Amino acid sequence: MTVDFIFEFLSGLLDGFISSNSLLIISMLVPCLAIFGFITVYALVVIYAELKVSSFIQDKVGPMGQGVGLHAGKWGLLQPIADALKLLLKEDIIPSSADKPLFILAPFMIFIGAFISFIAIPFGESIIVTDLNIGIFYILGVGSIAVLSLILAGWASNNKWSLYGGMRSAAQIVSYEIPAGLSLIVVIMLAGTLNMQDIIKYQAGGIFNWIIFDNPFVPIAFVVYFISAIAETNRTPFDLPESESELVAGFATEYSGMRYAFFFLSEYANMFVVSAVAAAGFLGGWHSPIQGFMDSPAWGVFWMINKTGFLIFVMIWLRWTLPRLRVDQLMNVCWKVFLPLALINIFGVAIWTVVFNS
Amino acid sequence: MGVVHGQEMVLNIGPQHPATHGVLRLQVKTDGEVISEITPYLGYLHRCFEKHCENVSYEQVIPFTDRCDYLASMTMNFGYVVAMEQLMDIKVNDRVEYIRVIMAELQRIASHLLATGVFGLDLGAFTPFLHMLRDRERIIDLFEMTCGARLLYNYMWVGGLSHDLPKGFVEATLKFLDYFEPKIDEFENLLGHNKIFVERTADIGIMPAEVAINYGVTGPNLRASGVNWDLRKDNPYSVYSKLDFNVPIGKGIKGTVGDSWDRFYVRLQEIRESVKIVRQAIDQLPKDGDVHQSMPKKIRPPKGSIYSRTESPRGDLGYYIESDGSDTPYRLKMRSPAFTALGVLNEIAGGWLMSDVLAILGSLDIVLGEIDR
Amino acid sequence: MSEDLQALIDEAVKKALAGDDDAINGIQDRVTRSKAKAALVKAKREQSKAVDENSDSESIEEQPTTDNSEYIILKIAKILEDKFSGCIDGEVHSDFIQLKPEKWFEISKFLKEDPDTYFDSLQCNTGFDLGDGLLESRYNLHSMKHLHSIEIRIKVNIDNPDIPSVESVWRVADWFERETYDMFGINFTGHRDLRRILLPEDWDGWPLRKDYEEQETYHGIVVPKVKEGWE
């Protein structure tokens, strides 16, 4: 379902009516809208999941209600919609002493960063917006745009708490890019390609062909990548940039309404991106765990979404279990534990491959 | 390691801030994340407790003591009535004493649950906080059963209690304790031994014993510094001398004696001890005895003054009462434990990182209602 | 509680009374264990009660310090009179020591550091309006080492309410003195940071003095004296 495919399909359908340039733009817009719709629906689902999972972990019942009206629907199903509506209808406040252009730019930038990562995520055997030959590299690259917008938000708010949040996020995200990237190198070494679809195709043929079970070093690489990914998405125990009990709300202190919703949305979108990369890189992507069992292209989407969803659930689960790290400890964990581990993994995998697989 | 010093920035933590446990303003000087000096500004919650007391009669003071430490109202009542009974030389019967002890210890459990839970919340752990609130809720249900109120009880009166225990209270309490005891272990495993929590609290905010005594820090904070000082043991009031319990002190299991983790752990241990005390007190509770037996018709203490101390969940709670023979106090001063505990903050928290300062503040377990009075 | 458990507890308590401490600690179930502990305490108390009745005379000696406080106050008053002659204001009372303000700082240092007195903790500082133009500051001292406590009172004139600060002796006095200053206007000389603590900086008057009158307005806001709705 790539852009090329849509372009060819549309040009076959509308040949002669519209110029090919306009057709190209249209065929690019269609997947964009699809992704946007997907993000919105997914965010509503995952917000509901977060509410419910956290409530059950805390022995509460979470959003509940008897019906539509003043209540939040059966089992509180309408709660995320109500949340979204509330954020949409809230007054848009820009502090008078804020740097206005940057203040307005920051939420869009973070959302764009999350949004354009989606185009290289393979949802199925043929469902990918653009099958880039450097897909995994591209996702890592554009994922770092988030840090720019967080610094922008922290600086432009003209608030000391926001500034702290922005500076913390800069240090944190830049640091954790490194172990995450080094862990993905393991995947690239094994698969021998940067292309997402090729990485997944390398893992065909049942659960034991997945990269995570390839050799004893890869599970460690997976754990390192996953934890670094949590740190990159600013979630507890790594939510220092917005730690609510220290920095009020960190970089998002001065944001309200729709602008705040963009930060919120892109946090959840980023969670999906990093989980999808983990699922594609380590857990076999859209392959079924058992070869031949529910292993058609249509089921591929099911497997991909489920693997990603499981990883997102683990993120939520971790968030509601652990306290938060301190700034220097965060850096310690990154540079003194994860970086050596990631490097050892690369060597280990390389040696293992040479000794056992050749 | 080379340290780069920049220009100092003045930052106001509070009055409205999630981690200040009320309305407290800490003016801090920061250099990056490092905080060099902390100046607390109090009084945002000042309700003229002492001025009020000079204008109301002795029994009307009790509802005001409730509102000073709203998380441990029973023990605030307890301290006041103990002081008044010493001043008026009233001896109450054993049933009253035991009921008071049961209530005070249940209140201590509730207060410590909130203190440790909120401490976790300050460090970002949300779940233990709500688990602890869940169990505090059950204790509050017991209080509601007894006196109808959930937070501000006005239950202990000079020379007695406002009500006797209701039917079924003892059974309900024992049922609660049976349910609650395994939960303490769970709290300990979920929060206390978590590596991140240990890293955040052990060796942080160390308060040596001399500093603690010099700054007048009392209660669990002092005991965490390794000083074995508990008024229930060392200057027993009520029937504490007839009960058997240990005084947990900080041993520096995860770090140094007197660090934040010790303060947390001492509170957790005190919850266990309080459970033990409640069990014993229920065991020994006399079956009969009128709770209004020794209540004076009109409270007119003789001329004189008294300084009496009791052990509230936060430390030594002192009442200085001066009577001029009339039915209103001439002067009533409350020496609140959290007031002195906050005073030590600059001493032990200066020079730490921002996150640590808020963790230390959380570990001191302050209640602003009691500080500002 | 089932009968099995009760029997188990009884047995464990019996063993523990005989000196086998592990009998109770060996019980697996937490709840049962603590019940057994409570039962043990009860049994022990009954035992000790029997012992007490036999030897009443012993317990009197172990009375806490509150009873011989009078003796301690007289003793300390004597020490102070010897050391700083003329420091005691008026006669010697049995439940407190009335001092003159002049040498209070030196006396406080002595009280804290002398091995006989060793008052290492200041429990409370209470301001006081005695009427007749007199203010008083009262200090409750306590010694963690000797477990004795005294009360010291210092009277000053309302027109010149100067008392030496003991903030550098007991650090806890820092905030206590600020509070007393805040409420009574007693000026603690030598205090490094004597500001109002509970009230705003720009508050008028000393609220806990008996002659205090409320302000009419505060920052332009009229202070309500009569409740609305009561007509």
Add this chain to the structure above:
Amino acid sequence: MKRYFTDIYESVSSILGGMSITLVHLFKARNDNVTLQYPEEKWPRPERNIGFDHNSYNVIRSRLHVDMDDCIGCLKCERACPVDCIKIETEKAPARGEDLKEIKHKGVTSNGTRKALVVTRFDIDMSECCYCNLCTYPCPEECIFMTGGPNAKKHPIDYEFSEPDRSDLIYRFAKKGAKEGLAELNNSKQEAEA
């Protein structure tokens, strides 16, 4: 170096331990929770009766209610209130212990006390009430007590007595027009005498 690896081991084991605890709660949330679905479910009413002997004393801390037929206007509750939220005014009744039908005044309380005063005003400001229950004790006729209040029949217990205007929280218990009625009564009496 050993410290380094024990740290890593402790981190992993304690985090996994914590996660297993939360996982258990995730699936057994219903066992321990104390949540009430508020508008549908409410706190149970405390189980003791409203009564005035000490063993079964009223333990509800809710809004105050005054049984005006029993009130003798002794002002004891007004004096007991620590926040001065009760205001009572009385006037002398024309005759002790007699019913005054014009202003619905009852002469004798249910305890048999003959009233000498007519309560012309009995206001309680519930927005100031601190729910300390001190006023209910001194009452000799046991006519002031905490209860579900005027809406007691509608709700089993009224924790939520909200009002759109703060002045609506001043409850006026005295019989309507008692003051004017009494003045009129006295006037007509004087006229009759004259």
